[in-house]
Amino acid sequence: MLAYGDRRTSSYDDLLETLTSHIKREPEALSVKTLNQNVVEAEYxxxxxxxxxxxxxxxxxxxxxxDDLPFDKKPITFFRQVLSLCEYRELLDNELAAQIYPPDAIERARQYLDGIPGGVGAYSESKGAVVLRKQVAQGIEARDGHPCDIDNLWLTDGASPAVHYCMKSLLRNEHDCILCPIPQYPLYSATIKLYGGTLLPYYLEESEGWQTTLDNLRVQVGTARRQGKQVRAMVVINPGNPTGQVLDRDNQELLVRFCKEEGLVLMADEVYQTNIYAEGKSFVSFKKVLMEMGDDCTTSVPLVSMNSISKGFFGECGRRGGYFECINFPKEVKDQLYKLSSISLCPNLSGQICMALTMNPPKPGEPSYELFAKERDDIxxxxxxxxxxxxxxxxxxxxxxxxxxxxxxxxxxxxxxxxxxxxxxxxxxxxxxxxxxxxxxxxxxxxxxxxxxxxxxxxxxxxxxxxxxxxxxxxxxxxxxxxxxxxxxxxxxxxxxxx
Amino acid sequence: MLAYGDRRTSSYDDLLETLTSHIKREPEALSVKTLNQNVVEAEYxxxxxxxxxxxxxxxxxxxxxxDDLPFDKKPITFFRQVLSLCEYRELLDNELAAQIYPPDAIERARQYLDGIPGGVGAYSESKGAVVLRKQVAQGIEARDGHPCDIDNLWLTDGASPAVHYCMKSLLRNEHDCILCPIPQYPLYSATIKLYGGTLLPYYLEESEGWQTTLDNLRVQVGTARRQGKQVRAMVVINPGNPTGQVLDRDNQELLVRFCKEEGLVLMADEVYQTNIYAEGKSFVSFKKVLMEMGDDCTTSVPLVSMNSISKGFFGECGRRGGYFECINFPKEVKDQLYKLSSISLCPNLSGQICMALTMNPPKPGEPSYELFAKERDDIxxxxxxxxxxxxxxxxxxxxxxxxxxxxxxxxxxxxxxxxxxxxxxxxxxxxxxxxxxxxxxxxxxxxxxxxxxxxxxxxxxxxxxxxxxxxxxxxxxxxxxxxxxxxxxxxxxxxxxxx
Incomplete structure (x- = not known):
């Protein structure tokens, strides 16, 4: 093997140096000036x-x-019991453990581990373990009254990966725009900047309780198009962050129709879906709205719906768990999203399990139900x-x-x-x-x-x-x-x- | 609020439509043809x-x-005991649990949870919880005999995020190159493509047991420079994946000097550092090599060293845990990496805890040591x-x-x-x-x-x-x-x- 300083032939290297001496090299190996400026300019x-x-x-x-550290909140006991059992499989058949854990927690942990041969320590499918995706799909079906195909479902490390995948895939250059509500959660502005696109703002109307009005949307899209921009997608955050509003169903239908008319992907950030406080308000998923419109929109507006274990009454934010569901996505596009998820190998298993638990909590009559319901309702x-x-x-x-x-x-x-x-x-x-x-x-x-x-x-x-x-x-x-x-x-x- | 189809004024909208009608819109809202082609072309x-x-x-x-699913391998008991306790804090003071868990596992879980008030369910610092970063730093110091500043240390969801952060930050356009060993782990080719840069290959010498030779490196860098490319960094995988070689220390020094001469960031993928089998071979970290060269290199070559809980004798790959340590990185660049990590909020806590455990396992004399050592050595x-x-x-x-x-x-x-x-x-x-x-x-x-x-x-x-x-x-x-x-x-x- 050649040692450093050895030369294959001196004339070869002399030639190489002559040929390359005019090439300008960066003066420093690493400085903020020579980083990708989209990174430097991104704000969070x-x-x-x-x-x-x-x-x-x-x-x-x-x-x-x-901020976002709900330290006073005790975790939901049932969730933690199942997670603790999944970590240490020996407990499932331990007699002392049977005195600590309720039988439905042990049963649930056994069901999950039976479906995940490698347990929490082995890679799962990149879209998430099938047994857990099925549980999430059941939860979505119970919520909406419409079927959920696990092929459209990705479990993720929090809701953020869905945003990264979409921005990375949709944005080709600075002429590609994403419509974002203003005020918005800064994950959107940060990722749009990171991936080199342009944020196209639409202002929420504070005087109307932060609902969305179409006139502003139409003006923004028109202006952007006149400037040669392509508008690729529209972000809607419902319930709102930081604005706390819950969209009316009429308003949601308007937004779906707008996406249909303008050829946009609808990115629905629905991570606060269980956090509804106002009388007369309730959460309706964009998927349910879309499915029940019963016109062209139902079968053609591409929708990605995101959810997370970080919010709700469980607030398991440090665990990093989430999912996204794609509706009306062409198979070839889903293949690309699958590839992106596979580059991260798989989402962490404890986040996956927790996501399945939040979408399929104990049911009335089960041993843990009463405590679960009390903890949920108290919070x-x-x-x-x-x-x-x-x-x-x-x-x-x-x-x-x-x-x-x-x-x-x-x-x-x-x-x-x-x-x-x-x-x-x-x-x-x-x-x-x-x-x-x-x-x-x-x-x-x-x-x-x-x-x-x-x-x-x-x-x-x-x-x-x-x-x-x-x-x-x-x-x-x-x-x-x-x-x-x-x-x-x-x-x-x-x-x-x-x- | 305006309803859909309402117009602010018809003349306003007519004007807008006239002005925008010439703008070419994508024919479909979502198709693989209109995705970012770097995504489409990336392979994994x-x-x-x-x-x-x-x-x-x-x-x-x-x-x-x-592949990569070591199903026959039982997890390391001590690690799982601590993780199980951290999931369900009530166990720490439960008398039955004291009969199940050894005292040092309970003690360790208590130490971690005392340092992480929100436990595994709350966001930690974006670089990882301080108590856990300190443990990892201790492990690095024990390995190398050199100090480790936790300010240079990021805990991550597996080793992949370090690669994503570096590629995203270093690559500005297709003229920026990363030197990668061939054969290489496809995470590198995939991320370089995703972030729009160019992979500059250097071939490992199969006939020399896959060691690296400088002549090939020099030719590649020279050729790239002649083509107007900027070479930003060099990836080294040691021990090798997929090639299984362990680099000689001489070889490592050559590579560091090469990075110094050429102004490159050295990205050291050291995730297999505890997987050494050949007689006479041992793992020496690039940080140790760099620190002990005692010349300009020691204080100037930017090094990022990556590690993971997915490999070694523990193989906790589904949990997603890792770290990277930056040496000779300017503060402003570390600030940018910090920002990138903050956009994902924090790495999952159970991965962070497991990383700390692998870098600080039970010590001789502690109750769990004997079982731990047997499990490790058997594997x-x-x-x-x-x-x-x-x-x-x-x-x-x-x-x-x-x-x-x-x-x-x-x-x-x-x-x-x-x-x-x-x-x-x-x-x-x-x-x-x-x-x-x-x-x-x-x-x-x-x-x-x-x-x-x-x-x-x-x-x-x-x-x-x-x-x-x-x-x-x-x-x-x-x-x-x-x-x-x-x-x-x-x-x-x-x-x-x-x-």
Whole structure:
């Protein structure tokens, strides 16, 4: 073997060096200047500067208090029992374990492991283990009253992979656009940027409780087309994140028809489907809407519906589990999605199992049902009370208004920020709502995300806050927030906006 | 709100339609023709046609027999005990559980959960929970004798995310190249294609036990530069997949110096680091090599070292756990990697915990040590025997030669395929080794991957086979393989290659 510095023939290498000496090489092996600039330009607000600072605080305080970290919430016992049994198969036939675990948890774990010979430690099919996909399909069928073919179903590590696969597949260059609601969950803006496409915004109407209106959609698509853009897909988040609205069925049908007319893929982010709080509101899946329209749309609008174990009453976000279902996708396109999923080999098995459990929880009459139902109802009714409290708190503050938190886990109140504060933020080259949220964190430890991270109509300012703090702390958190807000307003109110 | 079909003003919409009518829209909302062609063109051989057919067979046979699915291997008891306890926190203080679980497993689970307030169900830091990253760092320090800063460490869902992050960040367009060994693990070719770059091959020398020689590297880089390409990084897989070699330390130093000279990032795929079988061979991490060179390289060559829980003696592949460590990465570049990891929120917690366990297993004197050491040694010594048996089997066959399986989990024997079989394959528009592997599957149920999926020198043919079948079945598998091979050779030998 040649050692380093040896040359095959010196004349050969001399020639090579002469030939190649004019080629410009990057001056450094690795610098941010020579990275893919789509990566550098992508932003992800929910894990941005404020989340990082909050994590640093948490590290100091050794206490958990963060966005999307529902620390007060105990997990659903039945789910954890099954998962614990699946981890350690020996427990299934252990007499002591039979005294710890209820029989239906043992039975369920046995059913899953029988269907997954390698257990939680072996790769499954890239779309997810068949026994678990069947359980998810059953849950979807029970929800919608329409069949679900497991061939259309992918289990995933959270809902994010579906978004990555779709963006990666649909976006060919910067002329390809994805219609996104504004405000939106920043996963969409981040992935569209990462994969080199263009986000085409459509503004939700705050004055109409964040419903979607068609006029804005039509104008945006028309403008984009005039600029030579191709509009590929439309993202709808229902219930809304960060906006908390639940779409009316009429509104959903309009959106499906719009996708039909404009030739768009409908990407339905339905991860908050069990988080509905407002009276008279209920979740209807886009699949159900599509299936029941009974016209051309039913058989032709491509729909991808996403779900997750991270939300709902279970909130198993650290486990990373989710699924997506494709409707009206050509087989060849599904083959490509299958290939993309196979490049990650398979989603993690405990996430897959948890997804199956959430879609097929204990049923009335089964030993674990009573406890399961109590845990579920306690959490959902508590979230409902918190949703009301959060809105009331914000509405009581000067210069703040908040739409009803109909669903999901967030409130997105609008702030009237005094001109002096806007000016002060501009002087720091920051957004006013960013400055507000950072001061809030520094003074109170309360973590929020500035509205600018989700997008908002120009000249308006918002913060996103969760309804997840422990209910026992909610009043104290509200009081602290209110006190901070009064101080913030007082500090800037009497300034005139110039230095 | 406007209903569908309502118009803001008819003249406005008429105008819009006139203006936009010339814009060409895609004829279908979704078809493979209008997808990103990098997605369509990406290939992933280990989950290709043969794996799919094998999965179909498995479904029929209801038995496990597949590539990378070590079904005979019992998991490491201690790891599963800790994971099971972490899933169901109530067990930590349960008296019956104290009779099932050894005290050090309970203690370890308590330590982890104390450090992760939300447990396995809450998001952790995007780079992984601090308590777990510290454990991994300790394991790296014990392995190398050099400090590991947890700031340089990311826990991940398997080793793949590190590859995705690097390719996504480094590749700006098709002029950016990544040097990849050929044969290579197809994750590299797939991700380079997906992210729009170019794979620059360097051939491993089969006649030298698949070591790397510099002359080929130099020629390839020179040729690429002459064509205006930028070479960004070099992938090294050690121990090799699919080739099973363990690099000599001298060879590793050469490669580091080459990266220094050429300004490349060194991507070290070290997922088989505990799978070493050959006498006199041992694993030395590229980090250790780099740290101990003591020259410019030590402080300037950017290195990313990847590891995984999917391999080794634990083989927890379905759980999806891994880590990568960055050395000599500028802070600004690490910030970008952090952002990319944050877009996926966090790696799954059970994978993180398992990664920490594999890097910090029970120590001598602890209650679980004896069983742990026995389980580890049994598996590794069995794999070692299988590595020898597989090589001997292949060497005994006519027209087959196999390099020593020094490490990893694979053999990559070379086949001399008769001209008539090459011709028959060409007639089906297939690679000859693909046809060989498909016939092997159909006739024997043995799953292999054709060498063409990994890349091989033109005119040579290989198959990749694992050493993972249960040891008790190995002889029977070998016999079946040998019988098939003889039949295949006999069938084509006496044909002259033309119809």
């Amino acid at each position: 607000a929910v894990r941005g500067a404020i989340a990082i600072k909050s994590a640093a605080y948490q590290q100091q305080l050794k206490e958990g208090k963060g 959902l009714s508590s979230l409902k009370r918190r949703a009301v409290l959060v809105k009331e708190t914000f509405d009581s503050l000067e210069g703040v208004s908040c739409t009803t938190v109909e669903g999901s886990m967030y409130a997105f109140p609008r702030l009237t920020i005094p001109p002096a504060a806007v000016k002060a933020a501009a002087d720091q080259d920051k957004q006013p709502d960013f400055v507000y949220c950072m001061e809030l964190l520094d003074k109170t430890g309360i973590v929020t995300v500035p509205g600018s991270g989700f997008g908002q109509e120009k000249g308006t300012f918002h913060v996103r806050t969760t309804i997840l703090p422990p209910e026992s702390d909610m009043q104290a958190v509200s009081d602290k927030f209110a006190e901070f807000h009064k101080g913030f307003m007082a500090k800037y109110k009497n300034q005139n906006g110039s230095k | 051989a280990v989950r290709g046609a043969i794996a799919i057919k094998s999965a179909a067979y498995q479904q029929q046979l209801k038995e496990g027999k597949g 590794l010594s069995s794999l070692k025997r299988r590595a020898v048996l597989v090589k001997e089997t292949f060497d005994s066959l006519e027209g087959v030669s196999c390099t020593t399986v020094e490490g990893s989990m694979y053999a990559f024997p070379r086949l001399t395929i008769p001209p008539a079989a090459v011709k028959a394959a060409a007639d089906q528009d297939k690679q000859p080794d693909f046809v060989y592997c498909m016939e092997l599957l159909d006739k024997t149920g043995i799953v292999t991957v054709p060498g063409s999926g990994f890349g091989q020198e033109k005119g040579t043919f290989h198959v990749r086979t694992t050493i993972l079948p249960p040891e008790s079945d190995m002889q029977a598998v070998s016999d079946k393989f040998a019988e098939f091979h003889k039949g295949f050779m006999a069938k084509y030998k006496n044909q002259n290659g033309s119809k």
